[in-house]
Amino acid sequence: MTAEEIKSKFFMDKKNGALRMTDEEIAAADAFAEDYKLFLDDSKTEREAVGTLIVLAEQRGFVPFEPGKKYQPGDRIYLNNRNHALIMAVVGKAPLSEGINLMASHIDSPRIDLKQVPLYEDCDLALFKTHYYGGIKKYQWAAMPLSLHGVIVRADQSKVNVCIGEDESDPVFCVTDLLPHLAADQMKRSAGEIIKGEELNLLIGSRPFRDDEASDKVKMNIAAILMEKYNITEADFLSAELEIVPAFKAKDVGLDRSMVGGYGQDDRVCAYTSARALLDLTDTPEKTMMALMADKEEIGSVGATGMLGAFFKYMVEDMAAAHGIAGRTVLSASKCLSADVSAAMDPTFADVHDKRNAPFINYGTTIMKFTGSRGKGGSNDATAEFMGKVRKMLDDAGVLWQTAELGKVDQGGGGTVAAYIAELDVDTIDIGVPVLSMHAPFEVTSKIDIYATYKAFAAFNK
Numbered sequence: 001m002t003a004e005e006i007k008s009k010f011f012m013d014k015k016n017g018a019l020r021m022t023d024e025e026i027a028a029a030d031a032f033a034e035d036y037k038l039f040l041d042d043s044k045t046e047r048e049a050v051g052t053l054i055v056l057a058e059q060r061g062f063v064p065f066e067p068g069k070k071y072q073p074g075d076r077i078y079l080n081n082r083n084h085a086l087i088m089a090v091v092g093k094a095p096l097s098e099g100i101n102l103m104a105s106h107i108d109s110p111r112i113d114l115k116q117v118p119l120y121e122d123c124d125l126a127l128f129k130t131h132y133y134g135g136i137k138k139y140q141w142a143a144m145p146l147s148l149h150g151v152i153v154r155a156d157q158s159k160v161n162v163c164i165g166e167d168e169s170d171p172v173f174c175v176t177d178l179l180p181h182l183a184a185d186q187m188k189r190s191a192g193e194i195i196k197g198e199e200l201n202l203l204i205g206s207r208p209f210r211d212d213e214a215s216d217k218v219k220m221n222i223a224a225i226l227m228e229k230y231n232i233t234e235a236d237f238l239s240a241e242l243e244i245v246p247a248f249k250a251k252d253v254g255l256d257r258s259m260v261g262g263y264g265q266d267d268r269v270c271a272y273t274s275a276r277a278l279l280d281l282t283d284t285p286e287k288t289m290m291a292l293m294a295d296k297e298e299i300g301s302v303g304a305t306g307m308l309g310a311f312f313k314y315m316v317e318d319m320a321a322a323h324g325i326a327g328r329t330v331l332s333a334s335k336c337l338s339a340d341v342s343a344a345m346d347p348t349f350a351d352v353h354d355k356r357n358a359p360f361i362n363y364g365t366t367i368m369k370f371t372g373s374r375g376k377g378g379s380n381d382a383t384a385e386f387m388g389k390v391r392k393m394l395d396d397a398g399v400l401w402q403t404a405e406l407g408k409v410d411q412g413g414g415g416t417v418a419a420y421i422a423e424l425d426v427d428t429i430d431i432g433v434p435v436l437s438m439h440a441p442f443e444v445t446s447k448i449d450i451y452a453t454y455k456a457f458a459a460f461n462k
Ligand code: MN
Pocket: 106, 266, 267, 297, 340, 341
């Protein structure tokens, strides 16, 4: 054997994905990214993502799931869990006892929520008190335009939708930061406290209500606007979900326009690519296919709408019961691609990664056999056999993919929904798009990697 033969036969091909794709494939990736950016702009909260995806699903003939109904091959159904999580399914030709092919992502992203009693006035300015959600670097959220999204349930149970800051003509909001001239003490704080949790106060007004007698006139004026525009009272904030997110739209990044920058790509990039793979199905698949978009992943997958909730298990049990089989029979035969983003190698912060095992931008979708921290703690570690199957599936379909883990050993780490699905006796592995600046207000992904992830899900749907 020659060295050249050993090189080609033994070692993995480590070329940049853009050099392994045809011009047509790259053009297809660029076109896909246009749809994806629109999805990001329309889906800045989990609730909006559910709404956007249901519109797309209904356009393609999906109907609400009815427990007890016996579904036939080709049927398209969806389960809307409290407008926070969504399951879409296409029933396959094979009996349900042969299992489901599940793609599981999450549609919640790190953000800032309003407190229950948010409105106050100080120094003739009106502000909202907030409580951040998920793992954010708080200083990243100051001094930038922010929008307000969500719902308010009034005392009479009527519901009002709120979305301020997205239309070009809308006002925006912001968290103020200290000028450098007076920040000597602030700059001595540790980075986690440069902006403290209780300093994430949202600036919402400054002009006083015209009344000589009243106090807190700026707050009074905001109250007047809230009553007039939304017909709400202070108590209605108690039954509201109001989320503060970046006000800007998703954009191309780079002179070569090769990347997408935008808010909430963790993990709406995997939600969108997996949903599209399901929505784009024209033939009836062999296995029953499901795309699940969970809520609450960023705070531990808790609650009725998180992956630790029972909604997925209950839906499978209901579907199985209609065919006279046990839900666990279906689950034990099922396979899952746990779809979540990976931390892309960043040359500016390269030392947190083992570069031989880190995902690179433009090298394709990332397969992670395990995640976790401190000795794989909290990880789903897929079996060699399942990894072997996934590897073959991707290679057979010509999908651009790479392997990775989350940072150097003992550098930190994290988890996904994978472990909670695997607990149901489902073979599960992590897959997703590499991201730069993950959890920042402006996250960056590559169009080639987004498309490769879509192609991976499409291959799983065959
Ligand atoms: Mn994620």
